Amino acid sequence: MTDLAGNQLLLEIVYLIASALFILSLKFMSSPRTARHGIWAGELGMLLAIGGTLLHHGIVDYKWIVIALVIGSGIGVPLGFVHMTAVPQRTALSHAFGALCVTLVGTAEFYLRTPNVPPFMMSVLSMEVILGSLTFTGSLMAAGKLQELLPQRPITYKGQNFVNLFFLAIAVGLAVYLVLHPGARMVFPVMVIIPLIFGVLMIIPIGGADMPTVISLLNSYAGLSAAAMGFVLDSKLLIIAGALDGSSGFILSVIMSKAMNRSFTNVLFGAFGQVQPAAAAGQEEKTVRSATAEEAAGILAAANRVVIVPGYGMAVAQAQHKVRELYDALTKRGVDVRFAIHPVAGRMPGHMNVLLAEADIPYDKLIEMDDINGDFPQTDVALIIGANDVTNPAARTDQSSPIFGMPILDVDKARTVMVIKRGMSPGFAGIDNPLYYLDRTLMLFGDAKAFVNSLVHELAGNSH
C-alpha cells in the first residue's frame, strides 16, 4: 500500500469511523428501546463523513455546495414531517431521490473519464446507472400509485412481460457494448434512458397489495446502485452503506414475498390484483350475518380476550386514533386486547406498527402473525378492521384460490369474528373471502372510523 499524505490519511480514518457508526446505527435498530441511539450514530457518522469530505484537497468551489445543501435540506425538512399515513409514498419518493443522485453522479463520472474506462470499471458504472435510473422512475411510479395520483389497480396488456424484458435486455446489451467501447459518448445516454422507461413499465402491472414487496425491492436496488457507485469512486464507505441498504431491502423483500407465498418473479411479472371476472361471475347467493354497533359492543364488552386485526382499510379511513379509544375502553373493562400484525398488512413493511404506535398503542400489544396465530382458538372476538386477504381462509383450504398457500391470520378459529367493512366488494386482490359467510362471523357494515367510533360510544354508554 502506498503511503497516504497526512490529509488524505485523516479523511480515510474519518470514513472508517463513519462506516463503524453506520453499522452500529443498524445494530441499535434490533429493539425499540435502543433504536433512537441508532439515529444518533447514523447522524454522527453522516456529519463526520460530509465534514471530512468538505476538507477534501480537490474542492475549489464551496459556494454551490452550500447552496445545494441548503436547498436539499429545504426539501428534506417537509419530507421529514409528512403524516404517518403518507409514509409509504414518502419512502418511495426518497428511493427515487437516492437513485437520482446515483444516476447523475454516474453520468458525470462517465463523461469525465471517457474514453479511458477500464472494462471492470465500465461494468460497475453501467450497473450503477442502469439500477439507478430504473429505480428512479420505478420509485416515482410507486409513489404516484401510493399517493393515488395514478390508478392503484394493475394495468396489464398482452405481451407485457416480453416488452419489459426486451427493454431490460437492450440496456444490458448497451452496457456490454460500452464495456468494449468505453469511448462511445452517444451510446451512454441511451443506456440511461432505456432503464428509465423500463422502470415505468415495471411498476405499471403492480397492484396496491404488492407494494410492500415492490418498495422493499426498490430499496434493495437503490442500495446496490449506491454500492456500485462506491466501486466507481473507490469509496469504501459508500460500498458499505450501499451493501447495508441493499441487504436490508433484500431481506425485507424476502420476508414480504414469503408472507404472500410468492416469488420475486411472480410479484414483478405476475400482475396480481386483477379482478378475476370468471370467478366473480357464477356465484350462488350466500348469506351473511350483520350486526349493529350496539350488538357488537355488547359482545365485545362480554369478551375476555379480543384480537384486533388492522389492515390497509384502517390506514385509508385514518381510524387508528379511534381504534386506540376502543382499545382504552375495552382495557378499562378488563378485556385483554391485542393486535395481530400480518407482515404485508398495509402498503410497506411495518406500516401497521407505525400507525398504531402513532395512536399511542403500546408496542408490546402488537403481535406478529407467527406469535399470535396459536392464540386464536382461545380468543373470544377477532375484530378485523380494513383487512381482507390476510384473513382469507381460502389460502389454507382452496387450492384453486390465487392466494392458496399464503400464510394468513387464523381469525376463523376465534369464537366470534367481526369484520368492519364498507360493503361486500372483494379486496385489492379481487378474491372473494369465505370468512364472511361463516356462522360465527358478524359483518359490521360501515366506514371503519365511524363504526369504531360508534363502538366506543356504545361501550361508554353501557358503563354508566
Place this chain on the structure above:
Amino acid sequence: MSSALLNGLFVFMLAGFIGFEIIKRVSPLLHTPLMSLTNALDAIAVLGAIVLVGEHKSNLSFVLGVVAVIAATSNVVGGFLITDRMLKMFKTSRPTKP
C-alpha cells in the same frame, strides 16, 4: 482488475454479510423506520456529488453534481427526521396511563 477494485469487492462481500446478520435481528415492529433509516444512510452518496460540485471539472459534471447534492441531502435530512419521529412514537405499555 486493479487492487482497488479487488479491495472494494472484499469490502462489499463483508458488508453484505454483516448487513444480513444485523438486519435479520431487527424487530419486525421497526421495519418501516428501518427502511427510512437505511435510506438516509444510503444518501451518503452525497459525498460523490459534493466532490463533483467542488472540483468543477466540467460544466456537465458541475450541474449534475448540484442536482445530485440536492436530491441526496433531502434524503439525509428527511430520512433522519422521519425515522426519529417514528421511533419516538414506539412506547411500551406502562401500568399508569392517563
